Amino acid sequence: MREDVESLDITDVTGNWVTAKILTAEFENRIKALADLVHTPLFFGRLDYREHEAGHRFYIGRRHVHDAHGDPMVIDWRAPVSQPFYRASRTNPMDVALRRRFGYTGGELTAYEDEHLTDPTEADTGSALLQAEIERPRVGPMRDIVATIQPEQDEIVRAGIGGTVCVQGGPGTGKTAVGLHRVAYLLYAHRDRLARTGTLIIGPNRSFLHYIEQVLPALGELNVAQATVDDLVAQPHLPVRGTDTPAAARIKGDARMAQVLRRAVRSGIRIPTEPVVVVRGSRRWRIPAYEVEELVRELTGRDIRYGAAREALPQRIAHAVLVRMEQSGEAPDDRVQDAVARNTAVKAAVKAAWPPVDPAKTVLRLLADPEFLAASAEGILTEDEQKEILWAKPARGLASARWSAADTVLIDEAADLVQRTHSLGHVVLDEAQDLSPMQYRAVGRRCSTGSATILGDLAQGTTPWATATWAEALAHLGKPGSAVEELTRGFRVPREVIAYASRLLPVIAPGLAEATSVRESAGSLTVRSVQPGELADAVLAACRDALTQEGSIGLIAADARIPALAEALGAAAVPYLSPGEETTPDIRLTLVPATLAKGLEYDYVVLDEPAAVVDGEPDERTGLRRLYVALTRAVSGLAVVHAAPLPEQLGARS
Template sequence: MRADAESLDIADVTANWVNAEVLQAQIDSRIKALADHAHTPLFFGRLDYLHAPGAGEDGPEDADASRFYIGRRHVHDADGDPMVVDWRAPVSQPFYRASRKEPMDVALRRRFGFTGGELTAYEDEHLTDPAAEETTGRLLQAEIERPRVGPMRDIVATIQPEQDVIVRAGLAGSVCVQGAPGTGKTAVGLHRVAYLLYAHRERLARTGTLVIGPNDSFLRYIEQVLPALGELDVQQATVEGLVAHVEVRGEDSPEAARLKGDARMAEVLRRAVRSGVTMPTEPVVVVRGSRRWRIPAYELEEIVRELLDRGIRHGAAREALPRRIAHAVLVRMEAAGEAPDDRVQDAVARNPAVKAAVKAIWPPADPARTVLRLLSDADFLAEHAEGVLTPGEQRTLLWPKPPRSVRSARWSAADAVLVDEARDLAERTPSLGHVVLDEAQDLSPMQYRAVGRRCSTGSVTVLGDIAQGTTPWSTPGWPEALTHLGKPDARIEELTEGFRVPRDVIAYASRLLPSIAPGLKEATSVRESAGDLRVLPSTAGTHEDAVLEACRAALTREGSVGLIAAAPRVPALSAALSAAGLPHLAPGEETSPDARLTLVPATLAKGLEYDYVVLDEPAAITAAEPDERTGLRRLYVALTRAVSGLTVVHAEPLPDALTGR
């Protein structure tokens, strides 16, 4: 298929060089999408239907018409006949959902096992033969428990029925997935994007799709999943990247950041953006030939108040104002017996007197300057925050030293979100067709609003876990979060069956749930391997040696190793690893045979996974956070990054919530 695309000759098929460039770009994109992944097999399953789909029960019994190989991509032969059916096609759905109880007209489901891209095994399930023995599902289990090396990979061979329901949900509806660690919620979100692009390609090609992750390390970790499925045009960004209208150089206190993320700030900003609008005190006089048309100040005020009451965006109202004034002039012209048309109205709207009046009444809004003034001018803030924020909250928002200009201001990440809100109040933010928002539990209400603006006319897939909320403003519950997002009717699904975290490890981490998220169900694990869990006490003098020894032990096994530690301890641990001759990487860097160990600050561990995790000093991880609950949630995240084994090394006493005291 790739060779066919590469051999296309378009020299004589285009009318001009512009068409040739466009067509060649499309061909290049097609060739890129057909890139071969040597260690990723194109097919992983087979379905044998009792009856050829679409033929009915009395249709012809043609083995070729009722047998389908299921894979990551559609593959056809030289004649165009399908050899492998895309996993997203309707005919592939029973591969994920069929069971003995509900076989969905499937006689046999075959799973293929691969090692390094080479076919090594297969396993059959006879779904409609009562005499057939139940299969062990060993290939499915082996694929689930396969060691993790390098970036995240797709899960098309192991999608479970409850995951498939979410993946294939329609484009029109929004979905929120509450998922415990290891339940595959991130993979479900990414595969949902791939499915929607398959089912609604033309629409989403026009409107666009976007995956939003918590940080750049996470985005690098997941960036190969969609290209492996042939989807190359999905944008990826962080919330910070979406709202990067000002340079972020400053940092807020936790209380200031929480307050700036409060939904009440939207009303304060709305008032501030409209503060430049002033009521007219002078009439507008339009000269047309020998006639003068006068619109009195009271009528102009009625027009302005009507535009304000309608609540439309500042910029749109400013564009509408001259046409409304021109309309008032045309009404007078018609009353005088003239017959003006649209061209006359356009000319009046561009009249110097009208333009001068609009400039004075409704000046353009500068979002960054408006936010800067709110945060640096106590009187301006008090005027627009009256009845919304208390005097104490207003003092918390104000900068200690007002900056001289927008460029010299030390904007924080929360300030950038406020600027984004102000920009949307001035001019509408373009909406995408579908947005996937991962690790959503950590967003503030104002950040939810920023994301919601990007899918106001589209849909969204929200992924997260309330128990993993580690910001001072993390959401207390999904209904509230979805309301801020502008999707209050989104369907909430809960995934509690884990595929990544071993049983003993998730049980150990779940000791924290009563303290951090008492309303959530405890996750279970489908993994047959209980996992390797060790809790090793050390002494202050030998603690680093114990950590190094745990890392060496983990490196003797197959797969990736993550050393997770409190951020303040990372520099010392990095120096100790280097001194001990243990090469290590930073999160998001590619693993190699020489460096399978990644040193991960606990603040960046969310969403990542490693075969073996060495967890350094849990007490230091909790102490690095502003409060105990946030610290325990950060620890919960760190404990649940392991796929095969977890070693906890501690010199200080473990948190009481972890020991059951």
């Protein structure tokens, strides 16, 4: 297929150089999309429908493949005819007589397995190939799960583009993979629409985005943007150099700040007290002050953006002038109205009544000027809350200010109050439970006229403003009433490990359903208590034991202990990587700060000193949630090494 595209001669098929350039770019993108993926087989299943004539047998794969005559050889997994591969069962065969799964090793076909869905004599023993694929060791970045999508996951993947879907999923339930495959499905089903409006994936940090970045290209989708929330609201000319106290960050992330900012942005509006006199030629046209006041009050009362109202005001004044010109017998047209709107007297009146607003300068003044903050926050924030977010040392200007990450979200909100933020067709937000209400609003602005897929786990919220309920989060996002789906069947975290970590759930997420595991192998779990002076040696020994196994190893520790562990690994000549760096056959150990572990997965995890992970957070509940995240990163085995007492919720290891 790639060679067919490369052989096409488009030298004389376009009318001009612009069309030729566009067509060439399209061909180059098509060739790029058809690139070979050496270890990624193109098909993984086959469906034989009950009628076995030609055309009723379909090979299912990652993308569409046709032969030299244009006849399909492999059907894209997203096509409607492929859906029974994921949802057909013995109770509902969906007209499928046989489902075949293919097994691969290093890109070579090594096995196949048949399910006769309409044969009552065949026992339903489950799929050994499916189980083997789920439990296959993981080395390198995240893989697609297109061959192992489960029915409940497929329902979410194929949900329509018209509405927003929120997915609550415990560790290992595949919520991230479901979100990525949903993007691939929507691009297949609504390609023209999303090509115009755009698609975006938002992750918690750069390490996470690097970890997932190969999934969509493996499915043939190359042009999906990825970003963090900080990337979305970044102000290129205002670098983040400051940090907030947890209390200040919580207040700045509170939804009430949107009301404070609205007041601050509109604080400069003044009711006119002078008439507007427009001179055109030998005539003077006078609009009395009361009439200009009515125009300003009418715009003030409407729920439109500050910038749009400011652009409308000179046109409203010009229209009032045109009415008087028509009453005097003149016949002005639109060009005259535009000219009047640009008149010096009109521009001066607009500037006085509705002055221009710079979002960054407004936020700067809000955080540096106690009187301005008090006026904007009256009845919204308490005096203590106002003192908490005020800067101790007022900045002299925008460039010298020590902006924090929360401040850039405030600037983004202020900018949207002035001018509408561009909306995309679809946004996927992963690890959503960690966003503040103001961050939700920032994301919601990016899909205000589109839809979203929200992914997260309330039990893994580790920020001071972590989401309490999905209904609250969806309201802040601007998508109230959206469907909330729950995934509770875990496919990656071993049964024994998830059961151990779930001891924390009654404290960190009361009422949340405990995730279960479908893994046939229970997985390994060891908890070793050592003397304080023996901790580093015990952790190194656990890492060496893990390295004797196949797959990736993650050494997770409290951020404060990372330098000491790095030094110990270096002294012991044990090579290691940082999060986001790709594992190799020679270096399979990654040293992971606990704050960056969320969303990552390793075949074996060594967890250093759980008590330090808990103590590294501002409060115990947040610390226990951070520990829950660290405990659930393992795919095959978990080794917990500690010198300090374990949190009482974990109890004694039986």
